[in-house]
Amino acid sequence: MEVVVMFNKEAVSVSGLKRMKHCDWTSSTTSTSDNLHLYACPRCTKRYKFRTSLYRHLKFECGKEPSFRCPHCSYMTKQKAPMQRHIRHTHGINI
Structure with a gap:
Protein backbone atom coordinates (compact mmCIF):
# COMPACT_ATOMS: atom_id res chain seq x y z
CA MET A 1 0.00 0.00 0.00
CA GLU A 2 1.39 3.37 -1.00
CA VAL A 3 0.85 6.13 1.56
CA VAL A 4 -0.01 9.49 0.01
CA VAL A 5 0.99 12.72 1.71
CA MET A 6 -0.44 16.20 1.21
CA PHE A 7 2.43 18.66 0.62
CA ASN A 8 1.65 22.25 -0.37
CA LYS A 9 -1.85 21.12 -1.42
CA GLU A 10 -0.45 18.42 -3.76
CA ALA A 11 -0.54 14.65 -3.26
CA VAL A 12 2.96 13.21 -3.02
CA SER A 13 3.96 9.61 -2.26
CA VAL A 14 6.05 9.05 0.85
CA SER A 15 8.95 7.84 -1.29
CA GLY A 16 8.67 11.05 -3.35
CA LEU A 17 8.59 13.12 -0.18
CA LYS A 18 11.78 11.47 1.09
CA ARG A 19 13.57 12.58 -2.08
CA MET A 20 12.70 16.24 -1.40
CA LYS A 21 15.82 16.94 0.63
CA HIS A 22 15.84 20.59 -0.49
CA CYS A 23 12.61 21.38 1.39
CA ASP A 24 12.76 23.54 4.49
CA TRP A 25 10.29 21.64 6.67
CA THR A 26 10.15 24.20 9.47
CA SER A 27 8.99 27.01 7.21
CA SER A 28 6.67 24.85 5.12
CA THR A 29 4.85 23.39 8.11
CA THR A 30 4.48 26.60 10.07
CA SER A 31 3.91 29.20 7.36
CA THR A 32 0.22 28.48 6.71
CA SER A 33 -2.50 26.51 8.40
CA ASP A 34 -3.00 24.47 5.19
CA ASN A 35 0.36 22.74 5.71
CA LEU A 36 -0.13 21.79 9.36
CA HIS A 37 -1.52 18.35 8.54
CA LEU A 38 0.69 16.97 5.79
CA TYR A 39 0.02 13.24 6.07
CA ALA A 40 -3.41 12.07 4.87
CA CYS A 41 -4.79 8.59 5.49
CA PRO A 42 -5.57 6.85 2.18
CA ARG A 43 -8.50 4.99 3.82
CA CYS A 44 -10.36 7.79 5.61
CA THR A 45 -10.39 11.58 6.05
CA LYS A 46 -7.89 11.79 8.93
CA ARG A 47 -4.79 13.93 8.44
CA TYR A 48 -1.68 14.15 10.60
CA LYS A 49 1.24 16.49 11.13
CA PHE A 50 3.74 13.64 11.61
CA ARG A 51 4.32 10.55 9.47
CA THR A 52 4.64 8.38 12.59
CA SER A 53 1.16 9.50 13.66
CA LEU A 54 -0.24 8.37 10.31
CA TYR A 55 1.49 4.98 10.61
CA ARG A 56 0.12 4.54 14.16
CA HIS A 57 -3.36 5.43 12.88
CA LEU A 58 -3.10 2.91 10.03
CA LYS A 59 -1.79 0.14 12.28
CA PHE A 60 -4.02 0.53 15.34
CA GLU A 61 -7.00 2.73 14.55
CA CYS A 62 -8.25 2.97 10.97
CA GLY A 63 -11.22 0.67 10.42
CA LYS A 64 -10.83 -1.04 13.80
Whole structure:
Protein backbone atom coordinates (compact mmCIF):
# COMPACT_ATOMS: atom_id res chain seq x y z
CA MET A 1 0.00 0.00 0.00
CA GLU A 2 1.39 3.37 -1.00
CA VAL A 3 0.85 6.13 1.56
CA VAL A 4 -0.01 9.49 0.01
CA VAL A 5 0.99 12.72 1.71
CA MET A 6 -0.44 16.20 1.21
CA PHE A 7 2.43 18.66 0.62
CA ASN A 8 1.65 22.25 -0.37
CA LYS A 9 -1.85 21.12 -1.42
CA GLU A 10 -0.45 18.42 -3.76
CA ALA A 11 -0.54 14.65 -3.26
CA VAL A 12 2.96 13.21 -3.02
CA SER A 13 3.96 9.61 -2.26
CA VAL A 14 6.05 9.05 0.85
CA SER A 15 8.95 7.84 -1.29
CA GLY A 16 8.67 11.05 -3.35
CA LEU A 17 8.59 13.12 -0.18
CA LYS A 18 11.78 11.47 1.09
CA ARG A 19 13.57 12.58 -2.08
CA MET A 20 12.70 16.24 -1.40
CA LYS A 21 15.82 16.94 0.63
CA HIS A 22 15.84 20.59 -0.49
CA CYS A 23 12.61 21.38 1.39
CA ASP A 24 12.76 23.54 4.49
CA TRP A 25 10.29 21.64 6.67
CA THR A 26 10.15 24.20 9.47
CA SER A 27 8.99 27.01 7.21
CA SER A 28 6.67 24.85 5.12
CA THR A 29 4.85 23.39 8.11
CA THR A 30 4.48 26.60 10.07
CA SER A 31 3.91 29.20 7.36
CA THR A 32 0.22 28.48 6.71
CA SER A 33 -2.50 26.51 8.40
CA ASP A 34 -3.00 24.47 5.19
CA ASN A 35 0.36 22.74 5.71
CA LEU A 36 -0.13 21.79 9.36
CA HIS A 37 -1.52 18.35 8.54
CA LEU A 38 0.69 16.97 5.79
CA TYR A 39 0.02 13.24 6.07
CA ALA A 40 -3.41 12.07 4.87
CA CYS A 41 -4.79 8.59 5.49
CA PRO A 42 -5.57 6.85 2.18
CA ARG A 43 -8.50 4.99 3.82
CA CYS A 44 -10.36 7.79 5.61
CA THR A 45 -10.39 11.58 6.05
CA LYS A 46 -7.89 11.79 8.93
CA ARG A 47 -4.79 13.93 8.44
CA TYR A 48 -1.68 14.15 10.60
CA LYS A 49 1.24 16.49 11.13
CA PHE A 50 3.74 13.64 11.61
CA ARG A 51 4.32 10.55 9.47
CA THR A 52 4.64 8.38 12.59
CA SER A 53 1.16 9.50 13.66
CA LEU A 54 -0.24 8.37 10.31
CA TYR A 55 1.49 4.98 10.61
CA ARG A 56 0.12 4.54 14.16
CA HIS A 57 -3.36 5.43 12.88
CA LEU A 58 -3.10 2.91 10.03
CA LYS A 59 -1.79 0.14 12.28
CA PHE A 60 -4.02 0.53 15.34
CA GLU A 61 -7.00 2.73 14.55
CA CYS A 62 -8.25 2.97 10.97
CA GLY A 63 -11.22 0.67 10.42
CA LYS A 64 -10.83 -1.04 13.80
CA GLU A 65 -13.25 -1.15 16.71
CA PRO A 66 -12.13 0.10 20.15
CA SER A 67 -10.66 -2.81 22.10
CA PHE A 68 -9.85 -1.15 25.44
CA ARG A 69 -12.81 -0.71 27.81
CA CYS A 70 -12.64 1.31 31.03
CA PRO A 71 -13.45 -0.89 34.06
CA HIS A 72 -15.08 2.11 35.79
CA CYS A 73 -17.35 3.54 33.05
CA SER A 74 -18.44 3.01 29.44
CA TYR A 75 -15.42 4.77 27.85
CA MET A 76 -13.69 2.76 25.10
CA THR A 77 -10.58 3.46 23.04
CA LYS A 78 -8.42 1.79 20.42
CA GLN A 79 -5.11 2.18 22.28
CA LYS A 80 -3.82 1.44 25.77
CA ALA A 81 -2.18 4.82 26.50
CA PRO A 82 -5.35 6.90 26.06
CA MET A 83 -7.18 4.44 28.32
CA GLN A 84 -4.55 4.83 31.04
CA ARG A 85 -4.73 8.62 30.70
CA HIS A 86 -8.55 8.48 30.93
CA ILE A 87 -8.44 6.41 34.13
CA ARG A 88 -5.88 8.77 35.72
CA HIS A 89 -7.67 12.00 34.78
CA THR A 90 -11.31 10.96 35.00
CA HIS A 91 -11.26 8.51 37.88
CA GLY A 92 -8.16 9.72 39.75
CA ILE A 93 -6.54 6.28 39.77
CA ASN A 94 -2.82 5.92 39.04
CA ILE A 95 -1.95 2.81 37.06
